[in-house]
Amino acid sequence: MASTAISTTTSASALENSTAPANSGKTKDTADGSGGKIIASCMRSLNYAHNKRAEGKNPTAWECEKAGNKAYLNAIPPLSGLQNICGFIACINYASMAGIVSHNEATHYLANARIALAALSIRPKPQATGAKSGGKPETNSAKDEEE
Numbered sequence: 001m002a003s004t005a006i007s008t009t010t011s012a013s014a015l016e017n018s019t020a021p022a023n024s025g026k027t028k029d030t031a032d033g034s035g036g037k038i039i040a041s042c043m044r045s046l047n048y049a050h051n052k053r054a055e056g057k058n059p060t061a062w063e064c065e066k067a068g069n070k071a072y073l074n075a076i077p078p079l080s081g082l083q084n085i086c087g088f089i090a091c092i093n094y095a096s097m098a099g100i101v102s103h104n105e106a107t108h109y110l111a112n113a114r115i116a117l118a119a120l121s122i123r124p125k126p127q128a129t130g131a132k133s134g135g136k137p138e139t140n141s142a143k144d145e146e147e
Contacts, residue, residue, distance in 0.1 A: 038077065038087040039094045045075035046100070069100050079116035089113050 050068030053059050076091045077084035089110065096106035 035090040039091055042072045042075040042091050046072040072100050085113055085116050
């Protein structure tokens with residue numbers, strides 16, 4: 001039977017210092033400046049859950065790590081809307097580089113992000129009508145012809 005645990009390579013001591021890149025301003029933000037903020041939010045969730053689990057009775061490093069990783073993934077924005085999709089991609093890329101998720105898992109998550117982006121690009125755009133938009137206003141000539 002396959003394990004459903006999130007595989008990681010970070011140690012418990014590394015998790016305590018893992019917010020430094022996200023909070024120190026060394027991470028590169030997206031064009032709107034939200035990439036680092038979203039990653040920092042996910043890292044805060046990871047650290048909170050990790051530390052909360054560490055306060056329990058005799059937790060193993062693996063149990064603390066698993067709790068933190070689960071919290072990180074739960075804090076990632078949903079795949080709806082362009083800004084959320086960009087935040088999702090930023091968080092998954094960071095998680096892959098930091099060892100929060102495996103590269104194989106990241107590949108699957110990013111494939112889902114590609115599908116969400118493709119769905120955004122094929123959404124029909126509303127058609128404008130009226131004089132300012134260059135559209136033709138409705139005429140009553142069709143009604144006149146029926147009568």
